Amino acid sequence: MKFVTATHHNGNPFVGLVYKENIIDLQQLDEVYNGGPSQIPNTLIECIEHGDAFLKKVNELLNSLSLKEEASEAFYSFHEVTMHAPIPVPRKNIFCVGKNYREHAIEMGSEQDIPEDIIIFTKAPTTVTGPNATIPNYKNLTNQLDYEGELAVVIGKRGKEIKEEEALDYVFGYTIINDITARDMQSRHKQYFLGKSLDCTCPIGPWIVHKSVIANPNALQIETKVNGEIRQQSSTNHLIFPIEKIISILSRGMTLEAGDIIATGTPAGVGKGFKPPRFLKSGDEIEITVEHIGTLINRIE
Template identity: 60%
Template sequence: MKLTTVAFDDKVFIGLVEEAGILALNDVEEKHTGRRPYAEDLVTCMEQEDFLDKVSDLVNWVEEQNDKAEFYIPMEKVKLLAPIPKPRKNIFCVGKNYEEHAIEMGSKEDIPEHVMVFTKAPTTVIGHMDDILEHSEVTNELDYEGELAIVIGKRGKGIEKEEALGYIFGYTILNDITARDLQKKHKQFFIGKSLDTSAPMGPWIVTSDSIPNPNELTITTTVNGEIRQQSNTKHFIFPIEEVISVLSKGMTLEPGDIIATGTPAGVGKGFNPPRFLKDGDSIEIFVEGIGTLLNKVVRDE
């Protein structure tokens, strides 16, 4: 099941993405039952225990109708926003979670022994096909990082690794855009990771039941059609279960929390000479089982 936030006809709503198009959940439910039971933001929907069951029942009802097409909005007519356009909390990001990336950013000595975590501000988030600002007034070293991202669906603290996958609502794609020079200047990650438009996310969330093993997914990043990153999440240093367990030790995870799981080797800074992003560059990130996130870099207005 693919769920996201959709803009269409001057309205923003939660939509189910299918081959036939977009199901506007409340609009279709109103035709079915006369009610509009779904919240207008996806995180609030996640907090309802029977949310996915209701959506599944609604889809089954649509399938039983003679003219199913009338319930779908064609994909080309809608704007897909980020699935969670403004997260309630900072985005958790795992650093150096692939050995080859840790080495390209330093040396074998930079391979971490423990989960390394930093965060990005909620105001960084943009959606599929949205523009990434070049921010030339503050950085000359804008970089890409293609990543699988987890969306937590259930409140938890002190989560055991064996139970961790049960706390995941679903998975999406995140581009951890980074200003490398700001990282170096401020000797920490937050500012260099939190420029506006530096967290393209989407195009939707794929529910966890559709991806039984998130620790074995192909991930590929291209810039202007050239493959820059190509790996598989089986190469994580810290698998998803461990990341969730570590984060939840003494810290409560909540529905809607987003965890970016780290990027493979092949970032712009890893080349010699470095290959940073510039105006006009197009970045596509493909993650197996989810789809493709596409964004373009533009000069600031």
């Protein structure tokens, strides 16, 4: 199951489900089948908080799709809607893992930069933007805008002191993040936050794929292209800290909650890693593909 947040024309955002060549407005479908107000929450983060009850409801609706003709108003083609980040306004900063691929750590410095302990930083909620959105070029602030294609984890339920062997039980699903970074700001300020938290520099999407679709999130191919040229190509089986360990470490002293987003790190091949560096320019198109999830595309203003 692939869950989206979308709008039809100038309407309000709705929680949708990708179904074949369509996007289903789940609230509208629920209203048709039940002949009354929908039990589907208004936002995807609220849906995630409802846990198994939400998934059960969605499965009931899918099992009733033989009545599609009666619910045609709930079905939209992709070109009829605008896709947003699946969780357009996270309630917390996005958790990000730094230097979580060996070759990326080396390209950013040397083998001495391969971490022994996990590196965690965050991006502000105001960084979030959606698929196909234009990313500001911030020419007044940086001339070293860079890309980072990453698999992201969306937490499905509240937990603290989570054991590694139970960590995936706390996952709702997976999506794609482009951790756009102003490298010169990052270097100048001697920390990650400012260079990572410019508005609209965290495209997420195009949807959240439910965890039931992905047997092993630590074995997914990931690829980033800039203007059609492959820049990053790796697999999440090269993560230094796999997803279970990331969740366990984060939750040791901090409560993870439904809707929390964790970016798991980027492979080698970022712009800064080239000699000379190959930073993003106005008009560049970045295309990130993760196996079993899809492709996230954005362009620089």
